[in-house]
Amino acid sequence: MSDPAVLVVGSGPAGLTAARELAVAGVRPVLVVDREVEAGGVPRHCDHTGFGLQDLRRSLSGPAYARHLVRRAVGDGVAIRLSTTVTCVGDDGAATLVGPGGIEVVHPRAVLLATGARERPRSARLVPGDRPAGVFTTGQLQQWVLLRQLPVGRRAVVVGAEHVAYSAVLTLRHAGVATVAMVTELPRHQTVGAFALATRVGLRVPLRTSSRVAGLHGHGRLEAVDVEDLLTGAVERVAADTVVFTGDWIPDHELARRCGLTVERATLGPRTDRWGRTSRPGLLAVGNLVHPGETAGRAALGGRDAGRWLGADLSSGATQVAARGLPVTVARPLASVVPSVADPGDPPRRLLLRTAEFTGRRLVVARQGGRELGRHGLRHSVPNRSLGVPGAILRGADPDGGTVELSLA
Ligand SMILES: Cc1cc2nc3c(=O)[nH]c(=O)nc-3n(C[C@H](O)[C@H](O)[C@H](O)COP(=O)(O)OP(=O)(O)OC[C@H]3O[C@@H](n4cnc5c(N)ncnc54)[C@H](O)[C@@H]3O)c2cc1C
Known part of the structure; x- marks a missing residue:
């Protein structure tokens, strides 16, 4: 060529x-x-x-x-x-x-x-403990199970509770592995209510909220996962030969x-x-x-x-x-916006926002130098899920007026 x-x-x-x-x-x-x-x-x-x-x-x-x-x-x-x-x-x-x-x-x-x-792997999440086999991300797990048809294990802990974590539970099930716990540091799951309910009740997978994986144990093969309750500090050792780090x-x-x-x-x-x-x-x-x-x-x-x-x-x-365009930034609890450069005369169809916190009904407000440009209502916001806001919210911005900031009101 x-x-x-x-x-x-x-x-x-x-x-x-x-x-x-x-x-x-x-x-x-x-x-x-x-x-x-x-x-x-x-x-x-x-x-x-x-x-x-x-x-x-x-x-x-x-x-x-x-x-x-x-x-x-x-x-x-x-x-x-x-x-x-x-x-x-x-x-x-x-x-x-x-x-x-x-x-x-x-x-x-x-x-x-x-x-x-x-997905951020175990090493990048700084999870202490041994370095045994049986540690995956969802992507690795799916490649292992669906592309290479390799055996996985019998009892798994899934780290995370966003959409992809529920996908990992289904892949584990397909591979004959029981998920013994899902663990999220956040106070609630971050997927669609029906998925969470079907997994918790239908598949009998317990979800441990406000909890984190605090250590992995096993020589050669994973044997147990330490799960710490972030509210009480209590640590429970859960027997598992597989752990899947999802999302992030x-x-x-x-x-x-x-x-x-x-x-x-x-x-x-x-x-x-x-x-x-x-x-x-x-x-x-x-x-x-x-x-x-x-x-x-x-x-x-x-x-x-x-x-x-x-x-x-x-x-x-x-x-x-x-x-080309103005820088667009966010204020907490909003965590990010894409695209982060926008031309007010030719704005994107949609701005994709992420939030760090669960919130109820709120308004996204766009401001430039303290001047309000527009606002858009949100029914709720959930971490690890994007919020779509019409790019037209940026239309009134002055092309020479500097950064536009999006915040919640
Ligand atoms: C478990 C799981 C479940 C999902 N479920 C859904 C779902 O139900 N519905 C949905 O809409 N989305 C789902 N997604 C998300 C969806 O897969 C992604 O949004 C989508 O694949 C992103 O597309 P992309 O083209 O940006 O990147 P990718 O699909 O990641 O493709 C990137 C490609 O770039 C290649 N590459 C990277 N670096 C180089 C390099 N230097 N040289 C050459 N090649 C390179 C990689 O090999 C890869 O093939 C899921 C994702 C996961 C992991």
């Missing part, structure tokens, strides 16, 4: 959808590169329905959704190269690809990063950092505007790299927007630009 016009790094929903938009816009060649042996990203190993709701307006299983996106992209002219890692994008835009054939350097006109996110997402941002992109402290993903433009012209970022822990559909829609903008930009021969 000659130099691609656009190099897309990552073949998950965001990368495949962006690549397809570029191909549909007539950009050629578009090359998607993925380090895995198969294209499709995380949904490949999520063997349950609930994928495609926002972008395809229907619910598919993860593998079916991944296959659909791959077929559609390839059908529209996208090339995919697998088992290949992009290790660097130099200041001149040259990208280094390392694959089975060795090292190759390509010179695309633009690079779109769609490298996704991962961190963007796969190593390449983005190596490219020198400005990274948001709140999300640890690159700072972007609504089109996925970053702090570096010619380098875009989309999907869970930018908003870790969102749905596949949201990742795909972000990819679509970025692909559309980049396709039009390349076709018109315009010079590529960095993210």
Whole structure:
């Protein structure tokens, strides 16, 4: 293949959808590169329905959704190269690809990063104790069970109580493993009430709230997990041969950092505007790299927007630009906002907010220099779930007036 016009790094929903938009816009060649042996990203190993709701307006299983996106992209002219890692994008835009054939350097006109996110593993959560086998994240567990059909264990503790933790319980069940406890530091679960009820009552999985995993024990294989009640300080040793650390997402941002992109402290993903433009012209970022822990559909829609903008930009021969607009920040208990750069004249359709606390009915208020720009009502807010706020809330901002802050009232 000659130099691609656009190099897309990552073949998950965001990368495949962006690549397809570029191909549909007539950009050629578009090359998607993925380090895995198969294209499709995380949904490949999520063997349950609930994928495609926002972008395809229907619910598919993860593998079916991944296959659909791959077929559609390839059908529209996208090339995919697998088992290949992009290790660097130099200041001149040259990208280094390392694959089975060795090292190759390509010179695309633009690079779109769609490298996704991962769950924080045990080591990064600083959980003390032994280092036995039987310790997973949900992603690792699903790869183990669904892609490689390997045995897991018999009794598991699941750490976390957001959507993905409930997905881990189902995967464990599929593998014949009983979940003996779910543990969350927060006072309540963070998923849909029906899932939580079905798991607690139907599957008889107890949820320990305001609790944390304080230690792992086992020589060779995990034997027990210490669960500490954060309200009383009591520690109980729970017999288990498997522990799954779920959620607590961190963007796969190593390449983005190596490219020198400005990274948001709140999300640890690159700072972007609504089109996925970053702090570096010619380098875009989309999907869970930018908003870790969102749905596949949201990742795909972000990819679509970025692909559309980049396709039009390349076709018109315009010079590529960095993210444009005002900085958008949040005040506690709001924890993050994406995108974090917004043009008040061309705001994003939606701002994705995260909160650190459970709240009841509240208002999101946008202010610039103390002047109120707009407000939007929320029914409630739950940590680890996003809150969608119309981007139009930023419309009245002065383009020269500095940072817009979002807070709860
Ligand atoms: C257990 C679980 C259950 C889920 N359930 C649902 C659900 O029911 N519904 C839903 O909508 N969403 C669900 N999600 C979320 C969904 O999977 C993600 O939102 C989606 O996969 C994000 O897409 P993405 O393209 O941003 O990243 P990913 O799907 O993570 O894809 C990123 C790709 O980039 C590749 N990559 C990374 N770095 C490099 C590099 N340097 N070089 C080459 N390749 C690289 C990776 O190999 C990967 O294939 C679930 C997630 C998990 C983990």
